[in-house]
Amino acid sequence: xxxxxxxxxxxxxxxxxxxxxxxxxxxxxxxxxxxxxxxxxxxxxxxxxxxxxxxxxxxxxxxxxxxxxxxxxxxxxxxxxxxxxxxxxxxxxxxxxxxxxxxxxxxxxxxxxxxxxxxxxxxxxxxxxxxxxxxxxxxxxxxxxxxxxxxxxxxxxxxxxx
Numbered sequence: 576x577x578x579x580x581x582x583x584x585x586x587x588x589x590x591x592x593x594x595x596x597x598x599x600x601x602x603x604x605x606x607x608x609x610x611x612x613x614x615x616x617x618x619x620x621x622x623x624x625x626x627x628x629x630x631x632x633x634x635x636x637x638x639x640x641x642x643x644x645x646x647x648x649x650x651x652x653x654x655x656x657x658x659x660x661x662x663x664x665x666x667x668x669x670x671x672x673x674x675x676x677x678x679x680x681x682x683x684x685x686x687x688x689x690x691x692x693x694x695x696x697x698x699x700x701x702x703x704x705x706x707x708x709x710x711x712x713x714x715x716x717x718x719x720x721x722x723x724x725x726x727x728x729x730x731x732x733x734x735x736x737x
């Protein structure tokens with residue numbers, strides 16, 4: 576999710592209009608909404624100081640607004656929090672194992688995300704059980720979704736020929 580979508584998400588969460596947010600950030604009343612609209616539609620990117628000010632207004636850390644660096648644990652966690660907001664990804668504990676799953680009340684079965692996760696699970700199972708090689712599994716992952724479709728048209732041999 577781009578920073579503009581995160582700004583919009585938190586602005587709405589705080590029940591602020593674009594104009595009200597802009598004024599809280601020190602923009603002139605006449606152009607405050609235009610300036611915030613530019614950030615929300617990603618035609619302008621706020622500088623670090625402005626991002627910090629927005630975070631302060633929203634009562635969040637700046638990483639909650641920016642596109643996090645998933646090469647750090649902090650950035651990865653904020654990415655997971657964003658996925659919770661958008662797709663209903665949630666954390667749980669099953670048999671003393673912490674796991675992630677989709678909240679069925681947020682992301683309904685039958686949506687592309689559910690299908691894509693099912694496709695991923697199927698491919699991982701094929702790899703684990705030796706029906707495809709690591710190279711085939713990696714090829715599938717790094718080229719997903721080959722042509723915009725699910726595993727049904729991925730360039731992996733059908734299960735019956737494996």
